[in-house]
Amino acid sequence: MRTVKAQDVIAPVANMCREANLKLPDDVKQAFRDHMESEDSPAAKEIFRQLLENSAMAEETGLPLCQDCGLAVFFVDIGEDVIVEGSLKDAVTQGMIQGYEEGYLRKSSCDPMSRANTGDNAPAIIHFDFVPGDKITINFMAKGGGSENMSRVTMLAPAQGWEGIKKFVVNRVAEAGPNPCPPTMLGIGIGGTFERAPILAKRSLMRPLNDTHADPEIAKLEAELLDAVNALGIGPMGLGGKTTCLGVKIEMAPCHLASLPLAVNVQCHSIRHQEVVI
Amino acid sequence: MAEYTLNTPLTDEDITPLKAGDVVFINGTIYTARDAAHKRLMDLIDKGEATPFELKGSIVYYVGPSPAPPGRPIGAAGPTTSYRMDTYAPRLHALGQKASIGKGKRSEEVKAALKEHKAVYFGATGGAGALLSKCITAAKVIAFDELGPEAIRELTVEKFPLLVINDCHGGELYAVPDRKAAGLED
Ligand code: SF4
Numbered sequence A: 001m002r003t004v005k006a007q008d009v010i011a012p013v014a015n016m017c018r019e020a021n022l023k024l025p026d027d028v029k030q031a032f033r034d035h036m037e038s039e040d041s042p043a044a045k046e047i048f049r050q051l052l053e054n055s056a057m058a059e060e061t062g063l064p065l066c067q068d069c070g071l072a073v074f075f076v077d078i079g080e081d082v083i084v085e086g087s088l089k090d091a092v093t094q095g096m097i098q099g100y101e102e103g104y105l106r107k108s109s110c111d112p113m114s115r116a117n118t119g120d121n122a123p124a125i126i127h128f129d130f131v132p133g134d135k136i137t138i139n140f141m142a143k144g145g146g147s148e149n150m151s152r153v154t155m156l157a158p159a160q161g162w163e164g165i166k167k168f169v170v171n172r173v174a175e176a177g178p179n180p181c182p183p184t185m186l187g188i189g190i191g192g193t194f195e196r197a198p199i200l201a202k203r204s205l206m207r208p209l210n211d212t213h214a215d216p217e218i219a220k221l222e223a224e225l226l227d228a229v230n231a232l233g234i235g236p237m238g239l240g241g242k243t244t245c246l247g248v249k250i251e252m253a254p255c256h257l258a259s260l261p262l263a264v265n266v267q268c269h270s271i272r273h274q275e276v277v278i
Numbered sequence B: 001m002a003e004y005t006l007n008t009p010l011t012d013e014d015i016t017p018l019k020a021g022d023v024v025f026i027n028g029t030i031y032t033a034r035d036a037a038h039k040r041l042m043d044l045i046d047k048g049e050a051t052p053f054e055l056k057g058s059i060v061y062y063v064g065p066s067p068a069p070p071g072r073p074i075g076a077a078g079p080t081t082s083y084r085m086d087t088y089a090p091r092l093h094a095l096g097q098k099a100s101i102g103k104g105k106r107s108e109e110v111k112a113a114l115k116e117h118k119a120v121y122f123g124a125t126g127g128a129g130a131l132l133s134k135c136i137t138a139a140k141v142i143a144f145d146e147l148g149p150e151a152i153r154e155l156t157v158e159k160f161p162l163l164v165i166n167d168c169h170g171g172e173l174y175a176v177p178d179r180k181a182a183g184l185e186d
Helices: A006-022 A027-037 A042-061 A088-103 A157-174 A196-204 A216-230 B037-047 B089-094 B110-115 B129-135 B145-150
Strands: A001-007 A069-080 A082-085 A123-130 A136-143 A152-155 A184-191 A245-253 A258-265 A271-278 B003-007 B021-032 B058-062 B099-102 B120-124 B134-143 B152-166
Touching: A001 A006, A001 A123, A006 A088, A006 A136, A006 A271, A027 A042, A027 A245, A027 B120, A069 A082, A088 A123, A088 A136, A123 A196, A136 A152, A152 A157, A157 A184, A157 A216, A157 A258, A184 A196, A184 A216, A196 A258, A216 A245, B037 B089, B037 B145, B099 B134, B110 B120, B110 B152
Parallel strands: A001 A082, A069 A123, A184 A245, B003 B021, B021 B058, B058 B099, B099 B120
Antiparallel strands: A069 A136, A136 A271, A152 A258, A184 A258, B021 B152, B120 B152, B134 B152
């Protein structure tokens, strides 16, 4: 057993919120460069050029990559051999509030009805889980509203199967068009229950862009969906081109024999996430 | 595809030549407003009160910037998704607003209003908030301060780079999704 003071996560969480908002992961930048090469249309090339310039500009000036610094989403995996002293939930929230304040990040959290801003981006959206080991792993994602609004969850009939899943996903991307700041990344949650599927979908967005699923069968489905979605030709910013989507990630879980839950979580090109292990 | 540099406020003569796909650089003053600010603007207009800025010839930028760090006029300032303002836009165009700046598709009502009132919808690169802030040289809140990022701001811009998405002749730049190629029959 290892004891971790909840207080000790505040600083790393604050730091992670600031950094993730102004520094794109290397594999995302590499994907921008690669796709800039492979696009034929000058408009599509130009968008990738701007996105790379934007990322350089953010790192240079300390301004966030995007003005929408997102709602703060955390996946906290607690090792079963860890004893936490104090409230981990409060500490993560406090670290987030601090990070958003000190980093001059936009606070977008508001009351759903009065629309009054909560002022500090709280509450953080935290998903806790228990895992083997004596570490705490915290994954943070800045989730913008523009792409989140294009996300959907549905309950398919089991008979609809893979064809039904594919159709729903491709349709969703076609309808969303330029709205979610393409090129996007898609997190797909298949199975579980009504609430489980979107959590799987969101969690899959934490995977690196260049990561393929450990299960080769699922990896094949990811590639198939990516091809289908890119065949739409929506392109960067909806201006047409080969790259509508940079990557598709699928996570599955067993479901009820009567159900086929499906969630599509759309992530814009501003893929902002980081991980810290304590 | 032509390139234009336009100074604010915009006139009918500025708008008419613009075609979907043209590149436009804006110099002058533009106003920020997004969801909550639009709602408040409507309330003012309903009550017959003065709007915080002159609508005639105006450009409204759908943006909620991040806070300005010390030494900068504004934080990151890229466009937000425009469809949420679709309910308000036709009325504002009828009152003289000449352009909006955002990202994403507009409704048929908005496109009709652009035609009827000689106005235009510009796209700025979504998510390029740090880059776009480079073209904003001054910013001040002129109304609804309590709305925070959603307050109405007056921005001074220099060579603010835009693409004409919907022009006043019915033209549109966005690619039509190739549903057939993607395996959708309908
Ligand atoms: S969809 Fe993403 S890139 Fe576009 S404005 Fe929102 S957070 Fe920024």
